[in-house]
Amino acid sequence: MNVDDTNENESSVASLSEENLIHTVMQLFVAGSETTVTTLRWCFLHMIAYPDIQSRVQDEIDSVVGRNSLPRVSDKLPFTKATIMEVQRIASIVPMGVPHVAATDTTLRGYFIPKGTMIISNLWAIHHNQDTWDEPEKFKPERFLDSNGDLCHQNEYIPFSIGRRACLGENLAKMELFVHFTHLLHQFSFKKPKESPPITFESNLGATSAPLPFELIVTKR
Structure with a gap:
């Protein structure tokens, strides 16, 4: 084993101790549960507000999955996924991103940012920027679909924060929501x-942006 391998192993052990691992797993469940439940509440609020979109989601699920089995993560449901993404955009469940700290002195667009400065991204403002989104105040899942009806990603869509240290549970949250x-x-x-x-x-x-309490009727299909 050469010196570089030794340093890499020592660094890995130091950064992923048993205590860090326990805290990381705990955060996945605690933080992930709150944001996922809140996002689902927003989803169903929008479904009762826009029954035509609810019908389109159900029609897509029925045509791809059928009535005799349940949807799977691997199923191709672009409009359904676009609907979830639009809920995340317009509701901005975590309106202010995870705090970061400037690692070095930095100048950005003429503004000097000293090393150690706390930086908080305004995700709500990014998701409602009229220069980026057409009619950002309107609920339009189609904005995440291309001309062929396939799902397309936009760089300004960042519900899981931004930067190298974005949400650790992003992939897990996407699967749970879906x-x-x-x-x-x-x-x-x-x-x-x-x-x-x-x-x-x-x-x-609060820690998240949650909808006010609302009532709905649930009917078996």
């Missing part, structure tokens, strides 16, 4: 009760 959302819409339909208060997209802002 599975829960598609399974529920495969089995049930959701609508607003006639006597319930008008739908509002106002939110309670």
Whole structure:
């Protein structure tokens, strides 16, 4: 073993101790549970607000998956995935990104940022920038589809924060959201009760941006 291999191994051991591993796994479940549940609440609020989009999602699931089996992560459901992405964009569940620190003195667009400065990205502003998004205040899943109806990614879509140290559980969260959302819409339909208060997209802002309490009717398909 040469010196470089030894240093690499020592660095790996030092950065991934048992304590760090325990904290990392705990954060995956604790932080991931809160944001995933909040995102699903926004999803179903938008489904009762836009029943035509709910029907399009269900039609796509039925045509690809069928009624006799449940959706899988590997299923090609571009409109369904675009709908989840649009919920994440317009709701911006974590409106302010994970804090970062400038590693060195930096100048960005004429602004001097000293080493050690805390930097917080405004994800809500990025997701509602009129220069980037056409009618950003409107719920339009189609914005994430290309001319062929295939899913397309936009660099300004960053619900899991930005930078090298973005959300650790991004891939896990995407799978959880897809599975829960598609399974529920495969089995049930959701609508607003006639006597319930008008739908509002106002939110309670805390660690996450959560929708205000709302009522819905769940019907077996």
